Amino acid sequence: MVSKGPPHQGSSERQQIRIGIRMMGIGFETVSQVVAGLLIGWLFDHLRGHGDIGILVGGATGSLVGIFSLVRNAWKLNASMDAASRRTPRKPPADTQL
Helix, strand or coil: CCCCCCCCCCHHHHHHHHHHHHHHHHHHHHHHHHHHHHHHHHHHHHHHCCCCHHHHHHHHHHHHHHHHHHHHHHHHHHHHHHHHHHHCCCCCCCCCCC
């Protein structure tokens, strides 16, 4: 008999996938904040007509905002993982005696 659809995943595996996706989202958010800061700085320089101070200030500001956001989101993810581990009962170790 041929099985149709994806193989059955356990709840632990689904939880790990969910955490991985959230971590990817945090990384993309951090990178986008740095890029947004650089683009705003470049636009400021472009409208002003000379100098590169806008790119430097925009990049530094984007980096600071990105790092702050990264730490805050990682803290939240860690807290939610701790709360989830407290909610699920732990299985006692299996007897290895024969």
